[in-house]
Amino acid sequence: MAQIGQVRIFSPHRGIYALERWAETLIGRIIAPVIREFEPSLEWYWFTRYVLPRDRSGGDCDIAAIPEDYGDPRQHLYQSIRFRYAISDEARNDFEGRCRALINEEGCTISGFLDYPIVSDLGNDEHLEEPRTIDRQERRAQLVVANYYSVARLILDALSGPEPDGSFRLPYRQDLDLERRTPFHKIHHIFCNATGIPLYFTTDFHVLDPETNEQAAREFTWRLNF
Secondary structure (H helix, E strand, O other), X not given: OEEEEEEEEEEOOOHHHHOOOHHHHXXXXXXXXXHHHHHHHEEEEEEEEEEEEHHHOOOXXXXXXXXXXXXXXXXXXXXEEEEEEXXXXXXXXXXXXXXXXXXXXXXXXXXXXXXXOHHHHHOOOOOOOOOOOHHHHHHHHHHHHHHHHHHHHHHHHHXXXXXXXXXXXXXXEEOOOXXXXXXXHHHHXXXXXXXXXXXXXXXXXXXXXXXXXXXXXEXXXXXXXX
């Protein structure tokens, strides 16, 4: 039977972790090696990245245990990756011990490893429409985690590195309009196309108010379909 756990990994805002691709580097130097080593014992895994103020970086960790100097000294934002996984009973201690060793080697930090409440997270109101019965919550949680697991595997398959400076990156090509594009744009397109989910784009403009002859802020929202 698999044990379902999670850990929130904070990277310092210095060295290779001060680069724009800090998350890819953390994935390449910590998460990818431990997954390769324990792949036969893992049922699934997924990870997400965050850049948030300290007071919004808790919830699934003890933020008081994270040194304040890990934040960006200019903007006071903290970089972290949530790593969730289902690991066999007999391998969990070794898996988490290896994770901790890699985290320490990289100068990253955690407050500790926690159990992950998969049904209350992936079967919650954000992931499931009515009726929200326990059977549907459990089934939806398993379907969602299978999707997130697939995304994580695609990321690891596309990840390249290390670069000469030790960092990792995901591939992109430079289009004529200088827009950064990756193979994941097509996957994003297919998901939005298949589900009919639009993208809403909101921006503020300063326009001249004809009544006061002064500049006034106006908000405009566009719905973009894929």
